[in-house]
Amino acid sequence: MVKEIERKLPVVHVCTIVPISQTVGANRIVPAIAIPHPLGDPTKTEEEEKVIRRRLVEKALRALQTEITEQTVFTD
Amino acid sequence: MAYRIVHYINQFYAGIGGEEKADVTPEIREDVVGPGLAFKAAFGTDAEIVATVVCGDSYFASNMEKAGAEIIGMIKKYEPDAFVAGPAFNAGRYGTACGAMCEAVSKEFNIPAVSGMYPENPGVELYKKSAYIIETPDSAAGMRKAVPAMAKLLLKLLAGTKLGTPAEEGYIERGIRKNKFFGKLAADRCVEMFVAKLKGEPFVTEYKMPVFDRVPPQPAVKDMKNAVIALVTSGGICPKGNPDHIEASSASKYGEYDITGVMDLTSDKYCTAHGGYDATYADADADRVLPVDVLRGMEKEGVFKKLHNKFYATVGNGTAVASARRFGAEIVGKLVADGVTAVILTST
Structure with a gap:
């Protein structure tokens, strides 16, 4: 799915299992928290969780604004 | 003496539970568990499962390196002659875990390792080069077909029997090329293939071109x-x-x-x-x-x-x-x- 989107629009893949995303062929990859809650952490309070989520989304937007020539995992 | 086999399965096949238990950490049982029973039947007296590793799919997928190292540590003392994982059919995290463990075990102990997966399982793309993966149907309904094929290949590897082509042995191509002598010149074979192609007849290429299914990255968002x-x-x-x-x-x-x-x-x-x-x-x-x-x-x-x-x-x-x-x-x-x-x- 990510690859078909990339044919026409810049896309960032926020996902937990990075090796699968790399194999599938996503170009901009942001590693997420965990499989059942990629953009959250139920062990934290709702406020803390939102901070974590915001950080990941900011990273995703940064990835979209970064010129790349090859598959790139945005770890920080 | 029978070969000593360690078997890897997930929490589901071990009867621990479904997705709600997918984060269980690895454990080892000195027993034949779940699909291990079918392997036991397929191995007969040639090999026996001496231990079964059970790990939750989400735990493995989220902690690949750590889980891999933990499992290697667990199976060491069983001195396995070979390793079998799955079959994982079309389960993505399970297939990834099976492939990763086959790769890790064969590297660490220098023993043969076999898994079984449906060709679209992401574990295939990730590990087909380093592991023997028997091609299976997409669901556990294919267990009866998958297990004997996996067992057969594993026993062949253990005995050091020369393997046939991937199609003959039933495993997914690993991208390895082997030289072979033909009676006919390459030019003759090539023209025969070309004529068959023109006629719409079946032919088998001698060198499959790799498929690079990649999409170039879009330019960054400027504004x-x-x-x-x-x-x-x-x-x-x-x-x-x-x-x-x-x-x-x-x-x-x-x-x-x-x-x-x-x-x-x-x-x-x-x-x-x-x-x-x-x-x-x-x-x-x-x-x-x-x-x-x-x-x-x-x-x-x-x-x-x-x-x-x-x-x-x-x-x-x-x-x-x-x-x-x-x-x-x-x-x-x-x-x-x-x-x-x-x-x-x-x-x-």
């Missing part, structure tokens, strides 16, 4: 302040009750959902249709999969111009590659028509 951002997910987020009946696995469709005025995905209105992970956390707060709440906040702050008023969702659980390709192509067509600048795609 985020004026960008329209859209959300797409394979995590199955949908309005409560799953109005489009998106399947919990092997999805045949995706949904398009209007979020005009929606500031937060609350549990009374949104849930997940996904059957491949524990839905507890997504059902309680779907923003954990599809971050509408923080994107609304950033939209308000002017970080970007607009969050697109529709999101697209499907379930990426055993979904056929052809279906996913079609969903992606259709979705991006709609997004372009709606003036979207860039996409955040989330996966569980």
Whole structure:
């Protein structure tokens, strides 16, 4: 799915299992928290969780604004 | 004396539980468990399963290096002659774990390792070069076919018997080329193939061209302040009750959902249709999969111009590659028509 989107629009893949995303062929990859809650952490309070989520989304937007020539995992 | 085999299975096949138990840490049992019974029958007196490693699929997928090292440590004392993992059919995390363990074990102990998977399992692409993976059907209904084929290949590897081609042995091609002498010159063989092709007759190439299915990256978003951002997910987020009946696995469709005025995905209105992970956390707060709440906040702050008023969702659980390709192509067509600048795609 990510690859078909990339044919026409810049896309960032926020996902937990990075090796699968790399194999599938996503170009901009942001590693997420965990499989059942990629953009959250139920062990934290709702406020803390939102901070974590915001950080990941900011990273995703940064990835979209970064010129790349090859598959790139945005770890920080 | 029978060969000593260690078998790897997930929490489901060990009878521990389904997705709600997918985060269990690795354990070892000095016993034949689940599909191990079928292997026992297939091995006969030639080999015996001396231990079974059980690990939760999510635990392994989220901690690949750590889990791999833990399991290597656990199986050392059993001094295995060979390792068998799965079969995983079309289960993605399970297949990834099986492939990773086959690779790690054969590297660490220098022993043969065999798994079994459906060709679209992501574990195949990741590990087919380093492991022997028997091609299986896409579901456990294929167990009776998969296990004897895996056992047979493993026993051949143990005995050091020369293997035939992947097609003859039933395993997925590993990309290894071997020289072979033919009676006929290459030019003759080539022309014969070409004539067969022209006539529409079947022929077998001697060297398959690799398929590079890559898409070059799009240029970066230059002007985020004026960008329209859209959300797409394979995590199955949908309005409560799953109005489009998106399947919990092997999805045949995706949904398009209007979020005009929606500031937060609350549990009374949104849930997940996904059957491949524990839905507890997504059902309680779907923003954990599809971050509408923080994107609304950033939209308000002017970080970007607009969050697109529709999101697209499907379930990426055993979904056929052809279906996913079609969903992606259709979705991006709609997004372009709606003036979207860039996409955040989330996966569980």
